[in-house]
Amino acid sequence: MSSSEDDTPLIKGSTTNGVKSTATIPKSLDKAMDKALPSNGTVNPGISIRNGPVEDMDVDDEAPATNGLTNGANGKRKSRGSIGKVYKESTSSEEEDEKPLSKRRKTSKPAESDSDAEMSDVPLAKISKKPPKVTAAQIGESDDSDIPLTKKLVKEKVKIEKRAEKTAKAIRADEDKEKKRRKNKPAASESDDDVPLAKKKPSKAANGVKKETTSTAKKTKTKVKEETSTAKKGKVKKESTEQDEDAEAEEEEFRWWEDPGKSDDSIKWDTLEHNGVVFPPPYQPLPSHVKLVYDGTPVTLQPEAEEIAGFYGAMLNSTVNVTNDTFNKNFFADFKAMLEKTGHGKDRDGDKVKISSFEKCDFKPIFEYYDAEREKKKALPGAEKKALKAAKDEQEAPYMFCTWDGRKQKVGNFRVEPPGLFRGRGEHPKTGKVKARVRPEQVTINIGKEATVPPAPEGHEWKEVKHDKTGTWLAMWQENINGAYKYVMLAANSDVKGQSDFKKFEKARELKKHIDRIRKDYTRDLSSGVMADRQRATAVYLIDKFALRAGNEKGEDEADTVGCCSLKFEHITLRPPNTVIFDFLGKDSIRFYDEVEVDNQVFKNLKIFKKAPKKDGDEIFDRLTTSALNKHLGSYMTGLTAKVFRTYNASWTMASLLRDLKSTGNLAEKVKDYNDANRKVAILCNHKRTVAAGHAGSMEKMEDKINGLRYQQWRIKQMILDVDPKQKKKRGADYFELPEDLTEEWVKEHVASEVEKKREAIQKKFAKDNEKLVAEGKKEMKTKELDERLEEADELEKKYKKEIKTGKVTAEGKGPTVEKLDANMEKMEARIETMKVQKDDKDNNKEVALGTSKINYIDPRLTVVFSKKFNVPIERFFSKTLREKFDWAIKSVDEDWEF
DNA sequence: GAGCCCACTTAGAATTGCAAAT
DNA sequence: ATTTGCAATTCTAAGTGGGCTC
Numbered sequence: 001m002s003s004s005e006d007d008t009p010l011i012k013g014s015t016t017n018g019v020k021s022t023a024t025i026p027k028s029l030d031k032a033m034d035k036a037l038p039s040n041g042t043v044n045p046g047i048s049i050r051n052g053p054v055e056d057m058d059v060d061d062e063a064p065a066t067n068g069l070t071n072g073a074n075g076k077r078k079s080r081g082s083i084g085k086v087y088k089e090s091t092s093s094e095e096e097d098e099k100p101l102s103k104r105r106k107t108s109k110p111a112e113s114d115s116d117a118e119m120s121d122v123p124l125a126k127i128s129k130k131p132p133k134v135t136a137a138q139i140g141e142s143d144d145s146d147i148p149l150t151k152k153l154v155k156e157k158v159k160i161e162k163r164a165e166k167t168a169k170a171i172r173a174d175e176d177k178e179k180k181r182r183k184n185k186p187a188a189s190e191s192d193d194d195v196p197l198a199k200k201k202p203s204k205a206a207n208g209v210k211k212e213t214t215s216t217a218k219k220t221k222t223k224v225k226e227e228t229s230t231a232k233k234g235k236v237k238k239e240s241t242e243q244d245e246d247a248e249a250e251e252e253e254f255r256w257w258e259d260p261g262k263s264d265d266s267i268k269w270d271t272l273e274h275n276g277v278v279f280p281p282p283y284q285p286l287p288s289h290v291k292l293v294y295d296g297t298p299v300t301l302q303p304e305a306e307e308i309a310g311f312y313g314a315m316l317n318s319t320v321n322v323t324n325d326t327f328n329k330n331f332f333a334d335f336k337a338m339l340e341k342t343g344h345g346k347d348r349d350g351d352k353v354k355i356s357s358f359e360k361c362d363f364k365p366i367f368e369y370y371d372a373e374r375e376k377k378k379a380l381p382g383a384e385k386k387a388l389k390a391a392k393d394e395q396e397a398p399y400m401f402c403t404w405d406g407r408k409q410k411v412g413n414f415r416v417e418p419p420g421l422f423r424g425r426g427e428h429p430k431t432g433k434v435k436a437r438v439r440p441e442q443v444t445i446n447i448g449k450e451a452t453v454p455p456a457p458e459g460h461e462w463k464e465v466k467h468d469k470t471g472t473w474l475a476m477w478q479e480n481i482n483g484a485y486k487y488v489m490l491a492a493n494s495d496v497k498g499q500s501d502f503k504k505f506e507k508a509r510e511l512k513k514h515i516d517r518i519r520k521d522y523t524r525d526l527s528s529g530v531m532a533d534r535q536r537a538t539a540v541y542l543i544d545k546f547a548l549r550a551g552n553e554k555g556e557d558e559a560d561t562v563g564c565c566s567l568k569f570e571h572i573t574l575r576p577p578n579t580v581i582f583d584f585l586g587k588d589s590i591r592f593y594d595e596v597e598v599d600n601q602v603f604k605n606l607k608i609f610k611k612a613p614k615k616d617g618d619e620i621f622d623r624l625t626t627s628a629l630n631k632h633l634g635s636y637m638t639g640l641t642a643k644v645f646r647t648y649n650a651s652w653t654m655a656s657l658l659r660d661l662k663s664t665g666n667l668a669e670k671v672k673d674y675n676d677a678n679r680k681v682a683i684l685c686n687h688k689r690t691v692a693a694g695h696a697g698s699m700e701k702m703e704d705k706i707n708g709l710r711y712q713q714w715r716i717k718q719m720i721l722d723v724d725p726k727q728k729k730k731r732g733a734d735y736f737e738l739p740e741d742l743t744e745e746w747v748k749e750h751v752a753s754e755v756e757k758k759r760e761a762i763q764k765k766f767a768k769d770n771e772k773l774v775a776e777g778k779k780e781m782k783t784k785e786l787d788e789r790l791e792e793a794d795e796l797e798k799k800y801k802k803e804i805k806t807g808k809v810t811a812e813g814k815g816p817t818v819e820k821l822d823a824n825m826e827k828m829e830a831r832i833e834t835m836k837v838q839k840d841d842k843d844n845n846k847e848v849a850l851g852t853s854k855i856n857y858i859d860p861r862l863t864v865v866f867s868k869k870f871n872v873p874i875e876r877f878f879s880k881t882l883r884e885k886f887d888w889a890i891k892s893v894d895e896d897w898e899f
Numbered sequence: 900g901a902g903c904c905c906a907c908t909t910a911g912a913a914t915t916g917c918a919a920a921t
Numbered sequence: 922a923t924t925t926g927c928a929a930t931t932c933t934a935a936g937t938g939g940g941c942t943c
Binding site: 318320423425471472473476483485487489500501504549553587588590625627643687688689690761764849851852855856857 | 900901902904905906907908909910911912913921
């Protein structure tokens with residue numbers, strides 16, 4: 001770990017208005033670079049050429065880039081539309097022939113499914129390389145709905161059957177293989193010779209807690225296996241209280257992290273039982289008085305259409321969607337399609353009303369109905385709400401858990417996603433489309449061969465029932481908008497998820513052993529003569545330094561977002577001598593903006609990669625794909641991919657931040673220190689959240705509170721003068737001035753609001769007291785009493801007004817002295833300071849999301865170690881669910897553990 | 900070796916729950 | 922007791938990457 005100290009991933013400064021402070025590259029790395037790069041830029045003779053001919057490329061970069069770009073690496077050419085176009089202008093005919101061909105191939109597919117009017121309008125160059133994955137989506141779109149639907153279903157069915165057959169075969173083959181494997185390898189003789197080093201480590205670490213050797217660990221395993229069969233009736237004990245040393249005392253919990261690991265991890269389970277999925281309740285039609293109003297006329301819709309209108313209606317208060325043109329357009333297209341199918345609406349007299357204009361639709365009545373329903377539900381007395389929830393819980397109980405290799409495990413998302421309007425993030429071209437109700441006929445069940453297959457809902461059947469032991473999912477369906485697969489899997493606190501989490505972090509730790517070599521290599525390859533290698537080296541540099549995502553290809557029918565490999569011309573701005581400005585939308589259309597200094601060679605390379613004729617829309621790394629990059633990374637270490645770097649860098653950063661913490665303060669300070677470190681990691685990973693709606697308001701409130709305190713300070717100062725006028729000379733007149741930013745106007749307003757607050761408090765108390773009296777059967781107090789009570793506020797007002805007028809404040813309290821007042825001042829000062837810190841903290845934090853890094857990137861063992869070392873209860877860092885998810889970490893590590 | 904299919908992790912928003920403030 | 926503000930949890934979209942096919 002220490003060897004790469006200088007290569008700490010860059011921690012960006014805290015964000016203010018999206019502009020981050022400049023990060024710097026460690027000097028030592030710079031120096032290393034100088035050595036690696038001959039100043040004249042000639043290609044290092046030692047460089048291995050993996051990828052075709054060496055380019056005659058001037059590393060000093062002023063030569064036209066076109067040659068290097070186009071004649072280079074054989075193969076490795078992405079068929080991304082516009083790039084081809086660029087090259088066409090200046091290069092070989094080979095390019096010209098190939099690109100259009102691939103385009104033609106790609107575009108031909110959509111044509112064979114229903115034609116899509118929108119599609120054909122798209123310029124040729126822009127048409128997706130991917131044929132639309134799912135024709136279902138188009139069916140939804142098309143107006144002549146019925147015919148294609150059936151056509152499509154038939155097609156799909158055939159496909160499915162084929163696939164099912166195939167997988168069945170595969171599974172059979174797998175099972176045979178497994179049988180053989182078992183025969184050859186009795187469980188007891190399982191050798192751990194081939195267990196990767198990384199896997200051994202934790203059990204070693206665990207030794208601190210448990211004095212177990214590998215052999216006893218094995219015993220544990222066998223024991224668990226035996227228990228499995230017997231444990232079925234008695235459930236697996238969940239909250240083991242005896243978590244340690246005397247583990248020999250019967251332990252029903254499955255301590256898989258002490259297990260050296262199965263040799264075959266492609267088989268995920270032997271037996272699997274579960275109860276399937278829960279479907280959302282069927283659509284409840286609106287009461288007859290609630291209707292969509294079209295062009296002033298309330299119209300009755302068929303339930304299928306009404307449901308869709310309801311999706312939209314219920315959303316009217318979310319401006320994000322309703323004011324989005326794409327959303328509205330997509331919604332209305334789908335809505336209209338359903339109206340077409342169901343015969344549009346009928347007015348009071350039963351006459352047909354054709355709904356053709358979105359603008360003439362008034363969803364207000366529907367919105368108000370649903371809103372009222374929401375309110376009703378919210379207003380329900382607590383007991384009733386609880387009863388309702390209990391009923392639901394009971395009904396769902398059977399689905400909450402499954403039995404996985406004999407152990408009871410929580411299922412994550414057993415509820416089938418309800419229909420609604422698709423809310424794609426960012427500028428998703430399909431946002432607003434109707435997400436259809438999932439029918440049982442679309443759902444595939446994965447379950448053990450011996451298990452009872454849960455029945456499909458009455459009158460329905462499952463699409464398929466599988467027994468695929470290589471999968472961890474219990475049920476699956478394909479969604480109609482993007483054709484995405486939706487899986488029902490186990491919850492985060494399950495053993496399988498824990499195991500893969502553990503593996504992920506072990507993989508990241510393993511990278512420590514290779515990172516120096518990898519960095520050395522990519523630093524060298526930054527000046528490789530092979531364009532593809534140079535691009536790859538540059539990309540790895542960016543991924544390593546700035547924690548960028550890999551950046552897979554995306555389709556035209558998705559939001560236009562990028563990661564490292566898919567960065568485009570316009571996403572990078574170069575500012576000599578060596579500053580790179582990133583500005584692009586990443587995953588979830590979250591903006592990544594950063595100005596950073598990079599290695600000179602990287603700067604030079606990016607300049608080359610951006611060289612004309614490249615222009616907006618063209619890829620920077622046009623010779624690089626994520627799979628090529630990952631393949632390369634895999635040569636250093638099995639399983640190394642771009643993703644691992646993010647985990648590694650995040651955890652490594654956290655580890656070094658925590659390591660350097662002195663944390664001598666109290667509990668709260670230690671927690672704050674931890675959170676600060678957490679925040680730095682979150683910033684590194686660019687984890688953001690939208691600023692909460694009330695943020696500006698609550699900021700103002702805090703500022704106002706602070707100012708209120710400062711005003712009180714001024715009052716105390718005047719009291720000091722009141723007690724001892726000589727202080728004016730002693731401390732200087734300035735000391736007693738009201739701070740300039742507290743204007744006369746502000747003071748008046750402030751004072752008025754203080755008085756108003758007082759009044760309100762008095763009135764409230766009065767009303768309450770009266771209520772009490774009434775409840776006790778006594779008479780209410782008269783308004784006269786209220787007036788008397790309110791006098792207190794009047795006096796306060798008078799006092800303030802007088803103070804403002806005269807600029808003098810009479811000292812309060814019994815026996816006021818300068819000393820006492822000074823002490824008061826100090827207390828006030830401290831309060832102001834803490835409030836200011838709180839405010840800044842909140843402001844700095846307004847767009848940083850800490851959770852994502854805590855849940856996915858920071859090795860939980862780091863947190864556990866910190867918790868133990870500094871004696872902070874783990875509850876301060878991990879919520880209940882997180883403690884369950886990270887159970888393995890909490891129980892496997894002592895305070896000497898290192899990432 | 901591009902283009903899918905598939906399975907899994909990662910992500911922010913929305914919703915819910917809970918406790919501090921009033 | 923109610924309101925408010927935030928933390929926790931749920932939801933599901935959007936990534937990554939393996940592997941298969943042609």
